[in-house]
Amino acid sequence: MSIISMQGKQPLIFKGRWARLSVLAFMGSGLFGWGVGGAHWPWPIQVIALLLLVSLTSGWVLLRIERDLLHPMRRLSEHARRLHEGDNTHLMMTTYLTERRDEVGELARQFQHLVEDLKTHNAQLLEQSLVDPLTKLGNRRMLENRLDVALPLTRRLDCTVSVLMMDVDHFKPYNDYYGHPAGDECLVQISGVLRDTFRRETDIVVRLGGEEFLVLLIDTPSQEAWRLADAMRGMIQAMGIPHEYSPTANVVTVSVGVVTSPPGVGADIDDMIACADEALYACKAQGRNTTQARMLSSPVEALETHAG
Numbered sequence: 001m002s003i004i005s006m007q008g009k010q011p012l013i014f015k016g017r018w019a020r021l022s023v024l025a026f027m028g029s030g031l032f033g034w035g036v037g038g039a040h041w042p043w044p045i046q047v048i049a050l051l052l053l054v055s056l057t058s059g060w061v062l063l064r065i066e067r068d069l070l071h072p073m074r075r076l077s078e079h080a081r082r083l084h085e086g087d088n089t090h091l092m093m094t095t096y097l098t099e100r101r102d103e104v105g106e107l108a109r110q111f112q113h114l115v116e117d118l119k120t121h122n123a124q125l126l127e128q129s130l131v132d133p134l135t136k137l138g139n140r141r142m143l144e145n146r147l148d149v150a151l152p153l154t155r156r157l158d159c160t161v162s163v164l165m166m167d168v169d170h171f172k173p174y175n176d177y178y179g180h181p182a183g184d185e186c187l188v189q190i191s192g193v194l195r196d197t198f199r200r201e202t203d204i205v206v207r208l209g210g211e212e213f214l215v216l217l218i219d220t221p222s223q224e225a226w227r228l229a230d231a232m233r234g235m236i237q238a239m240g241i242p243h244e245y246s247p248t249a250n251v252v253t254v255s256v257g258v259v260t261s262p263p264g265v266g267a268d269i270d271d272m273i274a275c276a277d278e279a280l281y282a283c284k285a286q287g288r289n290t291t292q293a294r295m296l297s298s299p300v301e302a303l304e305t306h307a308g
Contacts, residue, residue, distance in 0.1 A: 072097055072104045076111065083115065134184055135191035138206040143214065146204045147269055154218055161218060162225035162260040163269070165276040166194075166232075168211035169253045169288040173245040186241055186252055187211065193239070197232045214273070222260035226293035229256040233291050248288045255283035258293035265296060272296060 075097055097108035130142035138146070154161050168174075168190065175183040187207075194205050194213060204216040217225055233256050241252040257279030259272050275296055283290040 068102075069104065072100065072108070076104075076108055080111070132207040135188055135207050137191050137194065137213070138204065140206065140208060143204060143206045143216070147216075150202065150204065150216065150218055151269065157219065158263045159219035160221060160225075160260055160262055161216070161272065162220050162222065162258060163272040163276045164215040164217070164225065164229050165257045165273065165280045166213045166215070166229075166254050167280055167284075169248050169255055169284075170243065170246040171211035174243055174252065177245045189239060189241065190236055190252075190254070193232055193235050197228060197235070214276075220260075222258075222262070222293060222295060225258050225260055226291060229258045229293070230291040232256070233289070237289065253289035255280055255288045256291045257281070257283060258291065259296055260293065261296040 079097075098105060098112055100108065130138060130145065132139045151161070168186070171183065171186075174186065178186075191207065191213075194215065198205050198215055198217070202218045204214075206214050208214050215229075217228070220228070233254050237249065237251060237253050239252070242250065243252045244250060246253070257276045259275040259279060261272060275294060279292040279294050282292050
């Protein structure tokens with residue numbers, strides 16, 4: 001049951017408890033004062049006794065205020081301060097506060113519920129900021145975040161890194177003739193092929209923008225990277241999405257440039273993307289609907305070229 005649903009149902013005993021204690025304190029003080037007044041003590045002793053009574057009563061009240069109100073409020077304030085400073089170890093509040101059956105406990109439970117809601121909303125916003133809204137693939141920001149983890153991993157494992165740059169052939173005429181809704185649907189179908197082809201947890205698949213996509217593969221030999229890229233190209237062509245205004249084919253096709261950084265060669269992602277772009281432009285120069293793969297150590301030498 002959520003905290004919100006318990007509003008108005010949780011018995012709050014803070015006021016009642018303090019009311020009873022206050023009545024008892026005043027009754028005790030009155031009785032003590034009546035006893036002192038009827039004891040026929042010398043007046044200095046009566047004054048001292050009454051002052052002692054007031055001091056003890058005040059001290060007892062202040063102690064209860066400190067224990068029941070000020071100390072838990074300081075704990076709640078400290079919890080809020082650490083959350084504000086980004087200390088995620090304090091996301092869950094101590095049961096000392098949340099299990100109290102008084103107004104302070106209710107406040108702590110409501111505060112914790114608010115923190116959990118904010119945490120959920122922030123996670124949703126972060127996910128949305130990393131995902132392309134049309135294709136549901138990653139976007140540039142997600143690529144940057146994943147690279148911060150992936151590239152150091154490849155250096156430690158001393159393994160290959162491959163970058164695939166893919167572009168939809170003659171996509172502008174497709175959009176102009178069939179309309180932007182059809183163009184969006186075409187991109188969604190292509191993204192489905194990408195998602196089905198590159199399934200490993202380490203594979204990074206993103207839409208860079210427009211009709212351009214990027215795939216980053218870790219620990220994949222250059223020949224395997226080319227084979228996957230060309231298989232993907234063939235599957236997209238086999239979908240048979242009509243494209244009457246394409247000079248390359250009567251269906252939608254793609255061109256793919258692949259570059260692989262072999263083990264022992266430091267993978268600079270900017271250099272790899274630039275080299276993959278060069279391979280992609282070479283595909284377009286050869287009539288599109290092709291896949292070209294290159295090694296980063298020799299970017300001008302094509303390892304494989306395939307035309308569909």
